[in-house]
Amino acid sequence: MSFTIKKAGPLTLLQDAGRFGFQHIGIGVGGPADERAFAWANHLLSNPYNTATLEITLGPFELLANAATQIALAGADMAATLNGKAIANWSTHTLSAGDTLFLYPAKQGLRAYLAVVGGFHCQPVFGSCSTAMREKLGGLSGQGAAIKSGDSLEFTASAQRLKRQVPPDFIPDYTAPLSLGLLPSYQYGQFTNAALDVFLNNEFQVSAESNRMGYRLNGPAVEAPQGELVSEGISLGAIQITPAGQPIVLLQDRQTMGGYPKIGCISALDAARLGQCRPGSRLRFYLSKMEDAIGERERFNRFFGV
């Protein structure tokens, strides 16, 4: 049972939940840039949380189904069509052999997730199928390559034919103004009040030099503390401030360690919100409470069975 990828688009990656337990030898976690949409795609199909899906960035994308199965779509709205007829995002769909699924360039949001019942077949590398391009690990080949046109994605046949949609209240609006919670940590206490004011009271714009490794933000310069820092482990969502005063929010494909001062972190679920932003998007930060981020995470993990 397989899909043939007819059009891979600018960046389509096999992603499961991530590569856990190897950061001590420098192997990053990776995983979906928008964990929430990834989770919904698998949840709609009753797949286990850690199931390999396709993360389709920007689009267009096209596949041919060589066998009947069920898929789910979530994340960026790419005006999906099945054999030319519009189908809903945030929903399951049944495909028959010979069907063509087409995704147009994203209208809102940046990354769509395409899950299949039971997940795509892939030999895990360091315990995960997630594609780490910079590290050359994972993905279909195991060598970190993105999905190419002509690739064949295998899956196991299933008779499951669920009809499910994400309830409207849970569908995010990727065009809404984005406000990200700053968890004060790392070198937060070493930043001057003036620098914190600049960071918390101004709008920033996602730079074109943004990717799954990190999002660079354009805006007023945030003065970083003086002095060299010894390199230390970096959390998902850590916000580095470069000596030139530019914030960089570190995401899934970040390095495991770094030595620039960090003003704090955003939560992993805020990082998922940021992962749907395209260059030019505007956003702000507010001072957030650790307890709130923990609560949101616990609810998420319980609901999706993380």
Next chain:
Amino acid sequence: MLGIEKVSVEVLSEQTGIIYFGNAISSEISNQVLKADQVLSTLFGEALIDTIPAYCSLHFTLNPLRLNILSACALLREKLPELLAQQDSKSDSQLSRTHIIPVFYHPDVGPDLNDVSVQAGLSIEQIIALHTANVYRVYAIGFAPGFCFLGSLDPQLQLPRRDTPRTKVPAGSVAIAAEQTAVYPCETPGGWHLLGRTAVDMLARCQDQNDGIRVGDTIQFSAITRNEFLKQGGDDCPLV
């Protein structure tokens, strides 16, 4: 001995925390980090997702449904000094091996050699002599798979990182920043000063089950000619 008052445990995010052992580089502090790593794996068991041991800090990630990060950090603040004292000194006496890494030092492959020469007030020959003289300890493996953080660099070579990181540093680049030196094992962005290049595949050397490079081992660099470098399979293509 490291003063207990220097150990601090901090929450970083909803599922990560960090233990700081000061803000300096020493083999004594590095041994404390390795001990704390063992303590955490015993104490947190299945709740511990991973750790990142560094020069003077230990970053850790917890599964929030098994252990709340605030409770975990509170527990560590109370118990860690005692648990560290109890931990046997395996990491103090572990077998340490020395690995020799041949490097071709030249402005073609070390585009910051001239900059470093100006900033440090040293000739290129002096830079090479200083960089190859020290025996470096592997304090951490991170930033990229197989990226060994090595210390300590001769004080005469210590310079701040570049203000703007390069978006592409070629694999095998040998670099310095502050009191650290390293080899970039694969092409990646980076903010360090590039002195030269090696043909050694660092990730393969770290993954080697028998003779692999591990935290606590030592590394020494040796200068080689362009011909030797090319014979070893090196790529002397200058940075574009």
